[in-house]
Amino acid sequence: MSLISYVSLAEMQQQWITGNDSAAAEFVMIDYARRATGKVNLITRQCFSPRIDTINYTATLKGRHISNKHNRLYLRDKLVELTSVILADNTELVIDTDVSVRPKSGVPASMLQMLAASTSSWLDTGGNDPYEGIKVKGVWCWRERYVDEGWQTTNDAVADAEGISNTVTSITVADVEGISYLGGTPRFSMGQMIKVGSEYMAVVGVNVGDKKLTVIRGIRGSTAAEHDVEAPILVFVPEYPIIRATQLIAAYDYQRRGVTTRAKFDGIRTVSGVEVPEEVAAILKGYIVKEIK
Numbered sequence: 001m002s003l004i005s006y007v008s009l010a011e012m013q014q015q016w017i018t019g020n021d022s023a024a025a026e027f028v029m030i031d032y033a034r035r036a037t038g039k040v041n042l043i044t045r046q047c048f049s050p051r052i053d054t055i056n057y058t059a060t061l062k063g064r065h066i067s068n069k070h071n072r073l074y075l076r077d078k079l080v081e082l083t084s085v086i087l088a089d090n091t092e093l094v095i096d097t098d099v100s101v102r103p104k105s106g107v108p109a110s111m112l113q114m115l116a117a118s119t120s121s122w123l124d125t126g127g128n129d130p131y132e133g134i135k136v137k138g139v140w141c142w143r144e145r146y147v148d149e150g151w152q153t154t155n156d157a158v159a160d161a162e163g164i165s166n167t168v169t170s171i172t173v174a175d176v177e178g179i180s181y182l183g184g185t186p187r188f189s190m191g192q193m194i195k196v197g198s199e200y201m202a203v204v205g206v207n208v209g210d211k212k213l214t215v216i217r218g219i220r221g222s223t224a225a226e227h228d229v230e231a232p233i234l235v236f237v238p239e240y241p242i243i244r245a246t247q248l249i250a251a252y253d254y255q256r257r258g259v260t261t262r263a264k265f266d267g268i269r270t271v272s273g274v275e276v277p278e279e280v281a282a283i284l285k286g287y288i289v290k291e292i293k
Contacts, residue, residue: 003219004049004202005033006040006238006246008189014247029254030190036249040242043272044287046078048242049193050141050150050200052221056132059088059125066122071114073122073134078108080146081139085112088133089126093118106145112136142287143239151195151234152181154188158196158231159211166224171196171213173233176206181235188213193220193236196227200236245283252277 009030041047057065057073065074082101085093093099098118101109114122125133143150158164159172178187188194192203194215200222205214218224238246252268267278272288 003034003216004037004193005030005191006037006048006242007033007250008191008203009033010186010189011243011247012191012250026190029250032250032254033191033246036246036253039249039274039276040246040284043274043276043284044142045289046142046287047140048142048238049236050080050139050143050146050220052137052139052200054135054137055140057134057136059123059130059133061123068121068123071122072102073112073114073136075110075112075136077140078110078142079136079138079140080108080143080150082109082112083137083139084135085137086135087120087122087124088128088130089124090128091120091124091126093120106148108142108144108146142242150236152237154181154194154233154235155179156187156233158227158229158233161229163226163228163231166217166226169215169217171201171215171233173211173213176208176211176213181237188235195234195236196231197225198222199225199227241283242287245280248277248280252280 009026012029012033055076060066061068065076066072067074079101082095085095085099087093093114096115098115098120100113100115102111102113103109114120122134123130139146156173156175156178159174164171173188176188177185179185180187186206188203188206190203190205194201194203194213199218200220201215201217202219203213203215206212207214268275269278269281270276271281271284276284
């Protein structure tokens with residue numbers, strides 16, 4: 001089951017009324033949201049929240065990931081931020097001099113283009129083992145306009161007087177229920193993925209009275225670090241269709257427990273072995289990609 005969710009508890013509660021607002025019911029709801037997130041990933045073979053990772057590719061023409069004619073490397077996952085590329089011969093390429101992402105118009109990259117100025121090739125091994133010899137490091141996820149819209153300000157910051165260490169699991173903020181980035185409330189909710197500095201965290205609990213967030217530190221390939229008081233807190237916002245699809249899957253699965261009164265569905269389909277509402281199938285159709293081997 002996914003550690004993070006594409007919808008927060010507050011966004012789940014907007015989708016249906018359960019008639020039970022107890023803390024236990026809230027944890028059940030967010031559990032269904034996480035399960036729905038995993039189903040979205042399974043159906044699309046993609047991930048829609050950022051992950052810092054290095055993905056290895058084999059430096060041969062076997063498979064479909066290298067085009068020797070166009071000097072391209074086709075990526076298995078969508079890439080929103082390229083950090084480094086190291087070839088099998090241990091050459092580190094210079095970004096935007098030797099190699100560049102494609103496309104470059106705010107759409108997640110699906111390939112890397114070796115540029116004309118480069119003297120390297122994707123097939124260079126220097127006598128080393130070509131198997132998984134190409135190492136591509138970056139931030140991976142499907143999020144259009146990632147730089148401009150992916151991370152939104154919460155208008156809040158670390159409020160602990162001494163800042164926070166790299167081990168604490170709670171963060172004091174100015175106002176848990178304050179105005180959110182969309183102008184509504186609450187500002188913070190279980191299920192959110194937040195960022196302080198370069199560290200990603202999962203919000204797994206909120207305490208309105210104490211103005212505290214309970215978090216899991218250093219998730220999605222990031223590293224837990226110390227943060228000063230007043231360090232800004234950002235929240236990750238997936239694309240709206242993904243939020244909607246996750247809400248609907250969670251609502252549908254939750255409805256089958258017989259405890260919701262709002263969720264209504266016009267039809268059900270099976271996609272990639274997963275039973276989902278018709279609207280979800282229509283939403284995710286445009287996100288499903290063929291696996292590149």
